[in-house]
Amino acid sequence: MTNSYAATLPRTQMPALLRYRRFLLLLLGLAALSIVPFALEDFWVFQLTLVMASSIALLGLNLLTGFNGQISLGHGAFFALGAYTQAILMTQFSVPYALALPVAGLLCLGFGMLFGLPALRLEGLYLALATFALGVALPQLLKYRHFEAWTGGVQGITLSKPEAPFRLDLTPDQWLYFFVLALAVVCFLTARSLLHSHVGRAIVAIRDQPIAAAAMGIDVARYKTITFGVSSLYTGIAGALTAIAVQFVAPDSFTSLLSIDLLVGIVVGGIAQLPGAIYGALFMRFIPTLTEHLSKSATGAIYGVILIVFVYAMPYGIAGFVTRMFMRLTQAMKRRGS
Amino acid sequence: METFLHQLFAGLATGGVYASLALALVMIYQATHLVNFAQGELAMFSTYTAWAMVSAGVPYWIAFVATLALSFAAGAAIERLVIRPMANAPILSVVIVFIALLLIFNSMAGFLFGTDMQSFPSPFPELEAIQNPYFSAHEIGVLVVTLAVVFGLYSFFRFTSLGLALRAVAVNPQSARLVGIRVGSMLALGWGLSAAIGAIAGMMVAPIVFLDPNMMVGVQVYAFAAALVGGIDSPLGAVLGGFLVGVLENLLGAYVIGTELKLTVALALIVVVLIVKPSGLLGKTAVTRV
Numbered sequence: 259m260t261n262s263y264a265a266t267l268p269r270t271q272m273p274a275l276l277r278y279r280r281f282l283l284l285l286l287g288l289a290a291l292s293i294v295p296f297a298l299e300d301f302w303v304f305q306l307t308l309v310m311a312s313s314i315a316l317l318g319l320n321l322l323t324g325f326n327g328q329i330s331l332g333h334g335a336f337f338a339l340g341a342y343t344q345a346i347l348m349t350q351f352s353v354p355y356a357l358a359l360p361v362a363g364l365l366c367l368g369f370g371m372l373f374g375l376p377a378l379r380l381e382g383l384y385l386a387l388a389t390f391a392l393g394v395a396l397p398q399l400l401k402y403r404h405f406e407a408w409t410g411g412v413q414g415i416t417l418s419k420p421e422a423p424f425r426l427d428l429t430p431d432q433w434l435y436f437f438v439l440a441l442a443v444v445c446f447l448t449a450r451s452l453l454h455s456h457v458g459r460a461i462v463a464i465r466d467q468p469i470a471a472a473a474m475g476i477d478v479a480r481y482k483t484i485t486f487g488v489s490s491l492y493t494g495i496a497g498a499l500t501a502i503a504v505q506f507v508a509p510d511s512f513t514s515l516l517s518i519d520l521l522v523g524i525v526v527g528g529i530a531q532l533p534g535a536i537y538g539a540l541f542m543r544f545i546p547t548l549t550e551h552l553s554k555s556a557t558g559a560i561y562g563v564i565l566i567v568f569v570y571a572m573p574y575g576i577a578g579f580v581t582r583m584f585m586r587l588t589q590a591m592k593r594r595g596s
Numbered sequence: 597m598e599t600f601l602h603q604l605f606a607g608l609a610t611g612g613v614y615a616s617l618a619l620a621l622v623m624i625y626q627a628t629h630l631v632n633f634a635q636g637e638l639a640m641f642s643t644y645t646a647w648a649m650v651s652a653g654v655p656y657w658i659a660f661v662a663t664l665a666l667s668f669a670a671g672a673a674i675e676r677l678v679i680r681p682m683a684n685a686p687i688l689s690v691v692i693v694f695i696a697l698l699l700i701f702n703s704m705a706g707f708l709f710g711t712d713m714q715s716f717p718s719p720f721p722e723l724e725a726i727q728n729p730y731f732s733a734h735e736i737g738v739l740v741v742t743l744a745v746v747f748g749l750y751s752f753f754r755f756t757s758l759g760l761a762l763r764a765v766a767v768n769p770q771s772a773r774l775v776g777i778r779v780g781s782m783l784a785l786g787w788g789l790s791a792a793i794g795a796i797a798g799m800m801v802a803p804i805v806f807l808d809p810n811m812m813v814g815v816q817v818y819a820f821a822a823a824l825v826g827g828i829d830s831p832l833g834a835v836l837g838g839f840l841v842g843v844l845e846n847l848l849g850a851y852v853i854g855t856e857l858k859l860t861v862a863l864a865l866i867v868v869v870l871i872v873k874p875s876g877l878l879g880k881t882a883v884t885r886v
Contacts, residue, residue, distance in 0.1 A: 329691055391867075395817070522695075563700065
């Protein structure tokens with residue numbers, strides 16, 4: 259992936275409409291999202307909560323794979339680490355969910371940086387290989403008998419859903435929706451600031467021209483490790499949030515297919531496009547439900563075909579498509595105006 | 597001692613399977629510098645084809661040969677239709693396409709043949725003469741087949757002009773084209789061969805692990821480990837690595853860590869090799885000109 263205009267175009271060069279409308283759209287979107295849980299049934303609120311949680315995971319993977327060019331086929335492992343840490347802290351140590359969450363996130367940050375260290379020496383395919391093995395080996399580790407006291411083995415761990423605090427008149431599903439929404443907004447804004455800072459420019463430069471980046475004085479190893487850590491922090495938080503929402507973790511929820519799902523998510527949403535995480539998460543949550551009507555085995559085949567089609571025809575995914583349409587619309591309006 | 601020998605032979609037999617699949621990976625890596633993540637799924641699909649034929653009453657060895665031919669054609673077709681258009685694409689796109697193939701073959705197998713476990717016949721008869729506590733007829737058979745594959749491939753690459761042309765394409769496609777070798781056909785041939793070797797690996801391992809759409813996921817991780825241990829650009833290394841990983845897996849599984857963490861062993865092996873000696877035992881150290 260050589261360019262991504264959403265990330266590289268200086269703000270001053272954006273059409274004025276795009277610059278201000280974006281902010282307005284964001285506000286409008288947030289307002290709409292705040293009404294949603296009161297307009298929909300709890301089931302749909304729950305589904306959207308999961309979508310937002312997945313979008314945080316996709317954001318994390320996109321930081322690493324899309325923006326930094328480190329291919330991970332095992333990000334499900336960090337998702338699982340976050341989910342299990344959350345579950346173990348909540349059930350075994352009775353830590354409140356809001357306190358367990360940062361712990362789970364930080365643990366993933368540390369673990370991600372540790373895995374990022376050997377990953378420094380692995381380029382492209384080799385990193386993909388090592389992370390693929392991580393994703394495949396993970397369920398076995400979770401089932402391992404000596405960890406069973408903590409992980410609950412094959413049975414997994416059941417959690418209880420948190421009640422709304424401060425006597426707010428919300429159902430647990432509605433409360434969790436707002437909780438996850440707030441975190442997702444924080445995660446997106448942080449990622450955006452990060453990418454627009456010198457760190458972000460270094461991250462993208464390392465992807466595009468590692469040698470030139472090093473020659474310019476960028477500490478490639480440091481930034482790659484940081485990116486790996488931040489990426490798994492995001493993915494771990496997503497895992498923890500999903501665990502709270504689903505109220506259950508078990509090894510079989512975290513097979514190697516989860517890692518592949520995440521990859522499908524960023525490809526479909528848009529590689530190296532921040533909004534892509536949302537489109538990707540919507541896709542991941544709702545398309546399998548649709549395809550399973552066709553056949554139990556259809557999802558994989560459809561995912562596969564979609565992946566190939568996107569790589570050939572829409573390399574910047576849905577987000578790239580939307581941006582292009584938006585640009586075209588803005589230009590058309592400009593022409594009419596002048 | 598008896599269990600030790602038993603484990604050792606079982607390790608050699610599964611090692612033979614890993615060696616074959618690693619060999620298939622190395623063949624594609626040598627020719628195109630790509631790692632085929634769908635190799636295991638392709639092999640699994642081939643094995644299902646063989647199973648369908650055997651279940652329909654076709655004699656084993658005829659089904660065997662027919663499966664090899666079909667796999668060869670499928671491999672060559674994949675090269676031509678999916679991989680060649682990606683010749684200049686970034687690594688990420690290529691990995692995504694391989695993952696797509698993995699998903700497609702995995703779910704196609706479930707769709708066409710069902711997701712239930714099936715037993716797959718072993719072609720090797722339990723003869724009186726080789727009854728012993730150390731190894732089964734199938735294990736010996738796998739070893740013989742693996743060695744035959746290795747020897748056959750070695751002879752093909754070493755003594756035939758077609759093999760020479762394939763090697764030339766792997767080393768330097770531009771120069772190969774200049775001396776009149778059809779690079780495209782050679783790449784398709786390489787993919788075809790690789791798919792056929794994978795099919796052999798699948799048919800050899802299926803009687804041990806049972807046939808189901810996910811049977812090759814673990815095997816493939818071991819084959820990755822084997823290829824990396826031996827050096828991903830060295831066919832001999834892949835074979836050596838395969839046997840080494842097979843034996844190591846079985847002995848560690850039996851005596852040290854138990855069977856539950858076998859895949860973690862493969863993971864650790866991959867990470868350690870990549871960090872300590874990325875070129876593997878017999879691979880060439882990669883030197884990049886900046």
